[in-house]
Amino acid sequence: MWDDGVVTNRSTLQGSHQVDVCVIGLGGSGLSAIDEALSHGASVIGIDRLAVGAEAAGRNGGFLKTGLTEPLHSALEAWGESAIPVYRKTIDEVESVFAQAGEGGRRVGSIRLATTDAEVADCETHLEALRSASLPGEPYDGPEGVGLYFPIDGGFNPLLRCRRLADQVTAGGAVLGERSEAVSVATGRVETSQATVQATTVVVAVDGRLEVMFPQLAVRTTRLQMIGTEPDPGVTVACPVYADFGYNYWQQLPDGRLAVGGARNLHSDDEWTHDGGVSDAVQTDIEVVLRHQVGSQAAVTHRWSGHSAYTEDGLPVGREVEPGVWVVGAYNGVGNVLGAVYGREAVRAGLGLGPFDLPDSNA
Structure with a gap:
């Protein structure tokens, strides 16, 4: 549904190369890592086993959602004192993602919808935590139902954002290789079937299938399915909505089509x-x-899925797995903004610009 049919045809990486930073994964987090490296004057190569935004980064629900992997009051238990500072980082980062999305982004807020008494109570606790931390969020009581409204969130075309950011970093000097799967990753060296990259810093920015590359990580990949519809002029969904503790989510695009997952x-x-x-x-x-929550009878025109990795404790993975090799991923289904925060932090740590100051899962 997000794909406009434009084929980018970026080249497969070939030959031998030497750079400051090699990034594996050309989704939102990997491209943000490349953007960060360029901002510090580093030379960069980025590779992907498929194409820019071909996996979850370009196949998700299109939510630009600030915050963590779970509501703030729950995150405070799992994330500890770091929860609020990281939350604030996502508020800063969402501005960058809106800019990257261009015409594909809509700053319309988002709604957490409460559909049961238990979720109404959880929203009340959620709101108390937000207010205590002076973070944005307010009660919602409107056409969708009751819950919470987050005014600085929004919706976007995730694939368009990736393609625009890929064009931006390429113009800035990065070399991107599609259909260039990393078959070996080690300190200072990444190999594909057709290329070798020597790099001082390696950042693996992969979400779904992360455990395939690093079996020692206790993460699990799940499939996230969606549908898209024809335009429905009889339904108005003003902003992205997630309900049932985040298990169901939908938004309406400017042309009236609906994306539901x-x-x-x-x-x-x-x-x-x-x-x-x-x-x-x-x-x-x-x-x-x-049909029943969104209230639309529009015909379904698209069916698709993406993959995201999850951890048992709900924290993303962010660590140096061996000298100079950083791994970030497993965003538990909310990586559009949080993943960019982790990708940028890994690059800064790898370049020696500061410590990696984000929580790391026990995975």
Whole structure:
């Protein structure tokens, strides 16, 4: 649904290269890492086993959501004292992502919708935590129902954002290689089937399938399915909405089409998978959300999925796995902004510009 059919045709990386930074993964976090490296005058090569934004970064729900992997009051328990400073970093970073998205971004806020008494109570606790930390968020009582409204959030075309950022960093001097899967990653050296890159700093910015590259990490990849519809002039969804503790989510695009995802919690055992495509069971339940929660009878025109890695403790992975090799990922389904924060931090740490000052999962 996000793809306009434009084929970028970036080259496969070939030959031998020597740079300051090599980034593996050309999604939002990897491209942000490249952007950060360029801002410090570093030479950079970025590679991806597929293409720019071809995986979760370009196939997600299109939410520009500030905050952490879970509501602030829950995050304070898992993240500790770092929760609020990291939250503030996402507020700063969302401005960059809106700029990268260009015409594909919409600063319209987002709604956390409460559909049960338990979620109403959780929203009240969530709001108290936000107010205590002087972070943006306010009660919502409107056409969608009741819950919380986050005024600085919004929606965007995630694939367009990746492609625009890729063009930007290429213009800034970075070399990008598509269809260039890393087959070996070690201190100072990355190899593909057709190229060798010597780099002082290596940043692996991969979310879904992270455990394939690093089996020692206790992360699991899940499939996140979505549907898209034809325009529905009879429905108005003013901003991105997530409900049922984040398991269901939807937004309406400026042309009236709807993008709806979720239902993973009803089929979680089946969705811990690296398989692509969609399943009839999950797609049927997403259509239930479309018909009954969103209230649209529009015809479904698109069905797709992406992959995201999750950790048991809800914290992303962010660490130096061996000298000069940094790994960031496993954003638990909310990597559009948080992933960029982690990618930038890894580059700064790798270049010796400061410590890696973000939480790391116990995975």
